[in-house]
Every structure is written in C-alpha cells, then in structure tokens.
Amino acid sequence: MEDLKEKVFLITGASSGIGAGIAIYLSKKTTAKLALVGRQEKNLKRISLYCEKSSGLTPLAIIADITEDSDAERVVNEAVEHFGKIDVLINNAGVIGMGGIKNSEMEIYDKVMNTNMRSVYHLTKLATPHLIETKGAIINISCIAGSRPSTMALAYNISKAALEHFTKCVALELAPDGVRVNSISPGFVNSNLLKDIGLSADQLEIFVKNVVGNMPLKKAVENGEIAALIAFLASDSAKSITGSNYVIDGGSMLR
Template sequence: MDFTNKVVLITGASSGIGAATAIYFSKLSAKLALTGRKENNLKKIALYCEKAKGIKPLTIVADLTEDIDVEKLVKETIEHYGRLDVLVNNAGVLTTGGIKDTNMEKYDRVMSTNMRAVYHLTMLCVPHLSASKGSIINVSSIVSSKANTIYLPYNISKAALDHFTRCVALELAPDGVRVNSVNPSFVKTNILKDMGLTEDQIELLVQNIVSRTPMKKTVEANDVAGVIAFLASDQAKSITGSCMSVDGGSILY
C-alpha cells in the first residue's frame, strides 16, 4: 500500500487506535492532518510520524463536540494541503452504565462525541472527498451488534455509527466515495484510564476478555490501524458499506 501525496485526516490521533493509525499511515508516505484534545500527546505522535518518511503532519487541537472546532479542522486541513483523500473518524468516549444506573448527561456526552461529531465532520468533508474520490473509515465496535449491559450509551452510539456507515456509503457511492467501518473488540488504550480504572482493574478486565476470546489474545491498536489503511487503499476499491470486525473471533460468541 502506498499513500504518497494522499491527505489523511485522523480524529482522536493523540492516543490509542488513532495514534497507531497515524503512525501506520506515516510509514505509507501519507500526508497527515491529526487532531485531538491533548496538545502534548498530539505533538509527540506527530514527531513519531515525521520520523517515518520525513513528512511533517499538520496538527490541530480541537474538541469535536464544538461546532466551531469541527469547522476549523476542515478549513485548516484544506488550506494547508489543498485536498482531502481519507477521513478516519476515530475519536470516541466511553462511559459505564445500563438503563438502571445511567443518566442523560452520560448519554448526551457519548452521543455528542461518538455520533454527532462524526455526522458533522463527515458532512463538511464530503465535498472534498467527492473531488478526490476518497474514502471514509469510521471506527466502531463489535458492541454495535453484540449486546451487553455495561456500556449502554456507548453501545447505542456504535450501532448508530454502523448504520450511518451503510447509509452514507449508499449515498456517496455514485460520487466514487467509499465508506466503511472497522469494528474492534476490546483494545487496551488510555480510554480505560480516562474512565478512572486502576492498572489492577484494567489487567483483570484484560484477563477476563482474553479468556472469552476464541483466539485467546487481545486486539492490538496496530491490528486495527492495518485494517483501516487497507480499507482506505486501492486494494479495497470494491468495498463500501462494510462493517469489518477486528476481534479475534469475539463476535462468534
């Protein structure tokens, strides 16, 4: 795969799957526009990316729940590069709680980041992606179709994101724009620390998940990054509207 002269915009690029995806694309010679809320982390990831092929990424600190930041992100990317070829909607938040122990604040926070921000950013990027006949990859989750009682708002947001993927893929297919999602199972990222879990709690969670995974291992962020790059590449030129599991077989249970 080669992304020479291709511009790739990645949200949530300061850590986790987004950071791994940024580094993966940098090794494939992509021109990167990276955004996240944590400026220091974002700059560190940008340095890693620059070392790969000597191409300095554009970094934009933004909160995607703020409309003005979303507009700024698209504006600065186009002003800097003059085009957009790939949009990776990766930014997301996770909260715990089922219908008995949740509240509307949790629901609104998750849906605002995981679905509304994706809708808004994609809408603004569509004219530029249509011009380049580009590609959109949404980072979803296997919980979009595999029920649990622990993360209700998150589960709902990812189910919505999958259907968004299919509907937008259908709408943009005549314009030559492909839209797909990747649906990982558990990936050990900073999102768990952000929720307040201790290292011991995270390790116990990892052991529990591995024991229930057919391949008996966790999914690595780089595994997901590789699938994202594949879906964005010409190798996947006939794939659109797909929700591709990256889960070690977890969806089979």
C-alpha cells in the first residue's frame, strides 16, 4: 500500500481489541506512522513495541482518556507536535453497557454516550483543521447494533446509530474541504469489550459459541479484516468514497 507511506494515523482505543489489531496490521502492511491512544499504559506500550518490531518505525504512544476534554486536546496536540500532521483519524475507542429501558441506570447511558459519541465528536472537531490541511480521512468504528435493534444494550445501540449519522453529516460538511468520512460496522468480534457484559468465563464461552453458530458464515469477524478495510478506506483507492458505512459481519445482517 504505497500510497499510505508517510501518512500519520491517529488511532484511539489502541491498547487492546480492534484498535490494537488495526495498529498491528498497519505496522506489518504499510510504512504509515502511528499515534496510538489508550488508557491502559502497559498494554499500549506492549502494542507499540510490537509495531516497532514489525515496521522499524516507533509509534507515538499517548496515554489518555479521550472522554476528558483536556486529554483529547493533548492527544491532538502531541500527535501534531510529534509528526507535524494528521492524515487519518480512526475513532475506535468505545464501551458497552448492558440493559434496556426497564433495567438500566442513567449512569450506564451517560458513560456509553460520553465515550462512544461525545468524545468522538470532540476529538473529530479538534482534529478537523489538521485533516483539512492534509486532505485526510476519518474512519469511525461503529457496529451493526447501530442499525439492528435489540434489547440487550440499549445505550450502546443508540450510540452506534448516532455515530453512523454523525459520519454522514460530517462527511457532507467536510467534502468541500477534501476530507472523506466513513464508518465501519463490524458484527461479532471476539474482543475484550465482551468482558463488560457481565458474564462468567463459562457463560461467555457459551455466548460466543451461540453467537458464532448463528452467523451465516459461522465465524467471528477478525481484527485483521477490519484493519484491511480501514487501510482501503484511508488509501487513494477510496478517494471517491465518503459518507458510507461498511458492514463486515459474517452475514449477520441477513437474518
């Protein structure tokens, strides 16, 4: 992917799960420069070291909680000060909160919306001037839950629906500036986000087996598959694509 050479990727939620998978894929397949953001210092340093060994390039590891406004500002400032620019913003950080309208607390709603939507809005706003300078791209990591109703995680579903509409609105606004904005909606990914649903290890194993068994392709979505789609959307091969949502779900939306 020659056209990603020297591009600077700012990736949130990079210390684990999908974010870590994106960082590792890019370090193996491209010579892009990576600014990795996460709250888990030990994990983030481990992922950064792995990326450095893969590519020979040292990522910028930024320990931060992007739900804190001052941290979000620091993230953008540190990335620009270190690399001189931002080409691609990947809004990946997210949390899940279980429960529906009858059995969840407002604290869950506030936490989920603050992480999955407000922080994305704020970080995107802060990064926009720099992305306009580079004619860059924004890729938001959503979920099929944003368009597939369920009763398990109401706040999470709402946050992802909002994220997808945010993607379209910002794509329309920034198109005249040459900035493309797209989203990706994975189906089931066996990541550590699942730890937040409150199941024991045995219950979680059964849950995963049941979910995968009901997917038409009978396989969980892999981080590398999501990362490959991100690399495509960030590349010149996707230079006419904006405001789109890409579903990668093993066929789950067919049912």
